[in-house]
Amino acid sequence: MIEIEGTYFDGHSSTPHRSRLIYDGSGTFTIRAPDGDRTAPVTDVLISDRLANAPRVLRLTDGSCFETRDNDSVDRLLLDSGRSRWPARGVHLLESRWRYVLLVAILTIGVVWFWIERGIPALADHVAKALPASTSAALGDQSMKVLDEILFTASELPQQTQSRMRARFRDMVATLRSPFNYRLEFRQGNAIGANALALPSGLIVMTDELVRLSEHDEELLAILAHEIGHVEHRHSLRMILQNSAVALVIASVTGDIFSITATAATVPTILIQTKFSREFETEADRFSRDYMHRHGIPLERFVTILRRLHDQSGPQSTTLDFLSTHPHVKDRIQLFEKN
Ligand SMILES: [Zn+2]
Known part of the structure; x- marks a missing residue:
């Protein structure tokens, strides 16, 4: 059983509600909302990536969402429900996004190389003459x-x-x-x-x-x-x-x-x-x-x-x-x- 403390937004107003998310391992979780319990299959919910200590957002199909800073419990939820093989720390981020990471790395190297090879000499030439x-x-x-x-x-x-x-x-x-x-x-x-x-x-x-x-x-x-x-x-x-x-x-x-x-x-x-x-x-x-x-x-x-x-x-x-x-x-x- 995983219990996560957080904030619930009903999707219609911006009013936050203190709430709790409960997952019992069945593949479906429950959010204790003020207007009654919401249940949804874990596979249907959109869960934001883990980025440092930023709060995680679990977005339901009806527009409501649950926000929490308890990143570790969200990772356990993902792991338990089989949505992720890895704890969604850096490893997961890298594993699922390595193509983008590689692309960005190559682009960065390219830009730095171009700057050193062409940009700096051109600038140095200009500055030296000025x-x-x-x-x-x-x-x-x-x-x-x-x-x-x-x-x-x-x-x-x-x-x-x-x-x-x-x-x-x-x-x-x-x-x-x-x-x-x-x-x-x-x-x-x-x-x-x-x-x-x-x-x-x-x-x-x-x-x-x-x-x-x-x-x-x-x-x-x-x-x-x-x-x-x-x-x-x-x-x-x-x-x-x-x-x-x-x-x-x-x-x-x-x-x-x-x-x-x-x-x-x-x-x-x-x-x-x-x-x-x-x-x-x-x-x-x-x-x-x-x-x-x-x-x-x-x-x-x-x-x-x-x-x-x-x-x-x-x-x-x-x-x-x-x-x-x-x-x-x-x-x-x-x-x-x-x-
Ligand atoms: Zn010479």
Whole structure:
């Protein structure tokens, strides 16, 4: 015998009546209503699903209904009357609705994937272009301090070489009419060897190893033009924003707030560890090619230094820019040989 305390509504007025539902195991239950007992077969009544602690509603065919918070007794009623094999807890909900659960899960994954894959880069691109150049400057200076602490050591190149390259670099950027404050710095690359990278501020770092590897200044100009391309297209800033946005989405799902608050502090790490996308690299290569073309620098300078870099670095790859992710070397060379 199952007895459930609850509220009865007669279906005509909204007046609640304290009532009791009784089930004796016969397949028919009785509700003690003020206007007399109502009996109905359990199979004829509509019983709402169990959802947390929300009251359950048992709706009869004549429009009257019985409402109760005694979920456990309703589950027993369902079980006893053979309407359900499972107690209507989460298991039952899942068992009877797994197709919908699966569909919703797939849709959710799809929406999140689309947002990460397309939405965030588009938004990051938009935001990066809308932000004033001073934002990039702040990010760049902070990052350089960290890079100097953890990666670089002072350049050992002769002052004369540094001055000569800086003068050529100044000539390059003078033609750009850019909002960025371009500067060229030399450092010993140590772990990253022959390499170059651009910070969002317009600060470009070239390693001693790269300068030593070059056989002509124009080879270095080709690489500098590639790095300038990254700055002009705001690639670092876009990447940082994309990374923060991903952290934002992940945090909104997992509730992990630490990944967001640390964003500003992790900028240097993002710059070091995250590789530019293929698309960004190709964009920077195009910028370099166009620059070289306009300034009468033979395009093979880019190809020769790239080949030399590739040959000396071998299969092990660095994470920083110039040889990092890059589209396949053959594809890159092709871009410079097409013209
Ligand atoms: Zn690059």
